[in-house]
């Protein structure tokens with residue numbers, strides 16, 4: 001008996017066997033194909049003759065994703081890029097705030113992460129392109145790559161407690177997903193592909209020696225062993241292996257104190273994002289526009305008394321001070337807003353930390369206050385509209401009461 005007919009007979013036996021087990025599930029010859037790897041031409045011919053299926057070449061698409069054990073080339077990644085571009089372009093017609101755009105960007109990266117990034121090692125070039133598209137849409141609302149960004153993408157992708165927005169870092173997430181496959185291999189989970197790799201390549205060795213005959217993908221998975229070993233040594237406080245590996249792979253950054261404002265804050269999303277950019281000191285105040293080489297009037301439009309900087313606009317300007325005074329009085333807060341940036345940050349932490357109801361109320365009002373000042377200043381410049389401090393404070397009180405949980409709002413009935 002030749003090797004070919006032996007393989008054919010085995011495959012046939014398997015098919016017949018399966019058909020007997022599930023008699024209603026008969027394979028449709030027109031809709032089924034056979035994919036061979038490492039099989040000689042004559043043998044392939046014999047298999048086709050015996051089974052009647054057509055032979056196709058890898059990679060083929062399964063649920064829109066090309067399946068291959070080889071490295072995909074740039075052209076093969078095009079469907080993914082095209083999908084992302086179509087989605088982003090369908091959004092660019094809508095006029096959305098940073099907050100709305102951040103939400104949409106989140107759905108794109110989650111989609112890539114849940115689908116493509118779990119199956120393939122995505123080339124650095126493709127990740128850079130995807131991130132470029134997401135970044136440009138977030139900051140400029142466009143469907144092509146631009147350079148404009150108020151906050152670096154790495155920072156945007158940091159967790160909130162490190163001062164970021166908590167978006168996914170695709171590059172790390174992708175490497176973590178591949179390492180997760182390696183983790184499964186090392187822990188010998190009961191899956192067919194794992195049994196197969198163990199039988200053919202690992203063969204019970206403690207130190208995994210890379211086989212030259214292994215496919216590109218198998219090699220990539222096996223080479224993540226170092227990362228997996230390191231991650232396994234750490235105490236796992238996180239739920240899920242993938243999360244644990246992702247955390248292990250991300251660089252720990254120094255945690256600023258102000259991100260306590262990012263939690264239990266019920267301000268409107270557009271106010272929330274403005275506060276986040278402001279606390280990172282990246283709002284496009286006039287002093288920063290001048291640094292970028294723009295010729296603009298340096299004076300603060302609200303008081304016309306000093307140059308506009310973040311510190312002036314939100315802390316020192318007499319307009320801001322009046323607004324804060326009204327808001328703090330309404331909150332029954334005894335202090336005043338500090339006029340120096342560093343002290344302001346400390347003051348925010350003192351009042352906004354923890355789960356106290358007063359902290360939640362403080363954070364929300366502070367965030368809406370920052371947004372109110374930012375909008376009133378922009379409206380003065382671009383629409384020559386002016387509003388009084390009392391009117392802004394009234395709106396902030398109204399918005400806060402509408403959004404804050406009722407158990408807290410009933411404590412502030414005089415609002």
Ligand SMILES: [Zn+2]
Nearest residue numbers: 300302303317
């Ligand atoms: Zn001013």
